[in-house]
Amino acid sequence: xxxxxxxxxxxxxxxxxxxxxxxxxxxxxxxxxxxxxxxxxxxxxxxxxxxxxxxxxxxxxxxxxxxxxxxxxxxxxxxxxxxxxxxxxxxxxxxxxxxxxxxxxxxxxxxxxxxxxxxxxxxxxxxxxxxxxxxxxxxxxxxxxxxxxxxxxxxxxxxxxxxxxxxxxxxxxxxxxxxxxxxxxxxxxxxxxxxxxxxxxxxxxxxxxxxxxxxxx
Amino acid sequence: xxxxxxxxxxxxxxxxxxxxxxxxxxxxxxxxxxxxxxxxxxxxxxxxxxxxxxxxxxxxxxxxxxxxxxxxxxxxxxxxxxxxxxxxxxxxxxxxxxxxxxxxxxxxxxxxxxxxxxxxxxxxxxxxxxxxxxxxxxxxxxxxxxxxxxxxxxxxxxxxxxxxxxxxxxxxxxxxxxxxxxxxxxxxxxxxxxxxxxxxxxxxxxxxxxxxxxxxxxxxxxxxxxxxxxxxxxxxxxxxxxxxxxxxxxxxxxxxxxxxxxxxxxxxxxxxxxxxxx
Numbered sequence: 463x464x465x466x467x468x469x470x471x472x473x474x475x476x477x478x479x480x481x482x483x484x485x486x487x488x489x490x491x492x493x494x495x496x497x498x499x500x501x502x503x504x505x506x507x508x509x510x511x512x513x514x515x516x517x518x519x520x521x522x523x524x525x526x527x528x529x530x531x532x533x534x535x536x537x538x539x540x541x542x543x544x545x546x547x548x549x550x551x552x553x554x555x556x557x558x559x560x561x562x563x564x565x566x567x568x569x570x571x572x573x574x575x576x577x578x579x580x581x582x583x584x585x586x587x588x589x590x591x592x593x594x595x596x597x598x599x600x601x602x603x604x605x606x607x608x609x610x611x612x613x614x615x616x617x618x619x620x621x622x623x624x625x626x627x628x629x630x631x632x633x634x635x636x637x638x639x640x641x642x643x644x645x646x647x648x649x650x651x652x653x654x655x656x657x658x659x660x661x662x663x664x665x666x667x668x669x670x671x672x673x674x675x676x677x678x679x
Numbered sequence: 680x681x682x683x684x685x686x687x688x689x690x691x692x693x694x695x696x697x698x699x700x701x702x703x704x705x706x707x708x709x710x711x712x713x714x715x716x717x718x719x720x721x722x723x724x725x726x727x728x729x730x731x732x733x734x735x736x737x738x739x740x741x742x743x744x745x746x747x748x749x750x751x752x753x754x755x756x757x758x759x760x761x762x763x764x765x766x767x768x769x770x771x772x773x774x775x776x777x778x779x780x781x782x783x784x785x786x787x788x789x790x791x792x793x794x795x796x797x798x799x800x801x802x803x804x805x806x807x808x809x810x811x812x813x814x815x816x817x818x819x820x821x822x823x824x825x826x827x828x829x830x831x832x833x834x835x836x837x838x839x840x841x842x843x844x845x846x847x848x849x850x851x852x853x854x855x856x857x858x859x860x861x862x863x864x865x866x867x868x869x870x871x872x873x874x875x876x877x878x879x880x881x882x883x884x885x886x887x888x889x890x891x892x893x894x895x896x897x898x899x900x901x902x903x904x905x906x907x908x909x910x911x912x913x914x915x916x917x918x919x920x921x922x923x924x925x926x927x928x929x930x931x932x933x934x935x936x937x938x939x940x941x942x943x944x945x946x947x948x949x950x951x952x953x954x955x956x957x
Contacts, residue, residue: 525858541862548859551954552877561873562863588954606863 477501478522478641482532485521492517493528494668502659502677504636507645509663509672515645516545518669519612522643535641540610543603545618547595551588555579555598558587563606575601575631578624592619597628604631611635613644633657744924752928756913764932767898767910770826771936774833775894779887782838786845787875791868796846803839811836811897819905829901836897837890844886845879852878881955884948888941895937 483496492514507515520526524537549558559570570576570583579601582594590598596619603611616632617625632654636642646654660675708716726746732738733745740748753760789796789803815832822828852860852867856874860867867874902911910929917925949956 520858523858523862525861539864542858543862544855544858546855548855550874550877553873557873561870562859562865564863586954603862608862 477503478505478535478643480522480531480534482530483521483528483534484530485517485526485528487517487526491668493521494670496669497671498661500659500661500674502636503641504633504654504658505641505643506654506658506660507643507663507672508660508675509645510665513663513665514667514669515663516614519614519643519645522610523612535610537610539608540612541603541606541608542612543599543614543616545615547587547592547599549587549590549595549598552586554586555583555590555594558598559583559602559605563602565605570605573601573605575604575628578627593621593624596620597624600628600632604635607635607638607640609640611640611642613642615646616644617646629654741923744927748924749928749931752922752925755922756925756928758908760913760928760932763908763910763913763929764936766906766908767902767933768936770829770833770901770909771894771898771940774830774898775837775891775940777830778834778837778894779841779890781834782841783845783876783879783883785838785842786849786879787871789842790846790849790875800846803842806835807839807843811893812900815897815900815904818901824905824907829898829906832901833894833897837894840890840893841883841886844883848879848882849875877952880948880952884945887944887948891940891944892937895933899933 478498478500480496480498483493484491485493485496496518507518509515517526519542521528522534522537523540523542525542528534549555553561556567556570559565560567571580576583579594579597582590583598585594587595587598596616600613600616603613613632617628620628632642632644636657644654655676659677661672662675663669663672729743730746732743756763785803789799811832814835818828818832822831849868856867860870898909899911899914902909903915906912910933914926914929917923917929
């Protein structure tokens with residue numbers, strides 16, 4: 463699927479650089495002098511469950527504090543979308559988007575990605591399926607345009623069609639000033655793979671570095 | 680194209696082990712009917728035991744009145760027992776609703792900032808630990824026999840507990856919600872209607888049910904000591920005249936009142952928190 467770039471100006475993001483990160487959780491040294499360098503604006507983290515992907519995303523977004531770090535991007539303004547559904551169930555999808563992203567419903571309807579959620583966005587969140595809630599959350603994160611967007615398993619509960627529908631918008635977001643870092647198990651996201659630096663955790667602790675499987679084309 | 684050898688298939692089927700035939704009889708009593716029967720037995724067991732105890736004269740009238748005497752008390756009491764019931768119900772319901780609302784508002788207020796919390800929490804904790812019943816004489820001196828005094832007494836009896844519980848609910852925000860608010864740079868204390876109230880409603884039902892029982896006790900004690908109408912007043916005057924059947928009737932009506940309000944609270948709350956039952 464081709465990426466349609468909405469703007470003629472491609473804003474460069476800062477990529478991602480982490481130097482000397484150390485973090486201990488529940489007595490386990492998860493990261494020790496961990497370093498990661500990528501000039502890409504779209505980064506994919508792969509690895510088995512429990513290898514530290516979510517912990518790294520929480521550290522980068524400032525929700526966990528490392529014991530020591532030499533350099534890490536600022537967490538100010540960054541946005542983290544967890545695996546768990548975080549829509550407020552008593553609000554509609556539209557309210558969840560407008561109240562948190564601080565935009566009007568008109569701006570929501572004008573976004574090109576709106577067609578993917580228009581069928582169910584006016585339902586209360588508790589009435590939506592898990593896949594529909596995930597689509598609304600991704601829409602909200604994308605339309606918010608933070609400087610750093612961290613996504614933990616964003617394609618959970620989504621079928622192949624929806625993954626392929628959402629992926630170009632994430633790619634486009636990464637080309638317009640946002641560094642997107644996501645952890646992912648799915649192999650269907652060909653568009654993402656092609657456009658990203660892909661790193662893989664080996665599952666051993668403490669994590670000192672992670673292998674780069676492929677670089678952004 | 681292969682043709683089916685029906686003879687061979689039939690021979691192979693004959694050699695298959697014969698499975699036991701399923702029991703085609705439907706259950707005689709469904710599970711839901713069993714539960715209803717058990718509930719009915721639970722409701723009727725107490726009166727049945729009572730009737731047996733009196734029929735066989737196992738307990739004297741001094742300790743346990745006969746069921747007929749209790750039913751006769753309906754006609755004996757002046758004004759009508761239902762008038763007393765209505766006054767007690769009004770004081771209880773008005774005080775409970777006002778106390779719950781006040782408690783929730785106080786809990787939201789002290790959660791606004793850590794400074795307000797540090798300033799007010801010690802006083803709230805102190806007042807919460809004073810038994811509401813112990814403050815009855817104090818309110819009688821202030822308000823006398825007025826209705827306002829009894830309602831305010833119920834309010835103070837439950838509001839502080841509800842406030843502390845509300846504050847605790849708002850402090851214990853789930854991790855995913857904290858991440859959500861931080862990601863979009865929103866202070867959760869500013870989302871009172873959209874976030875705080877629904878979260879409070881989700882978690883507050885056990886505290887409110889317990890507070891309802893406290894409120895019943897506070898109302899009755901206030902009527903015992905300072906009222907001229909109500910079930911508590913009726914209990915007090917019946918004690919003076921050794922009318923144990925009237926006391927028994929009042930206790931039964933209090934039990935009915937508490938049960939009805941508890942059911943109404945639970946059902947109303949499940950409608951308020953509609954997203955959890957779906």
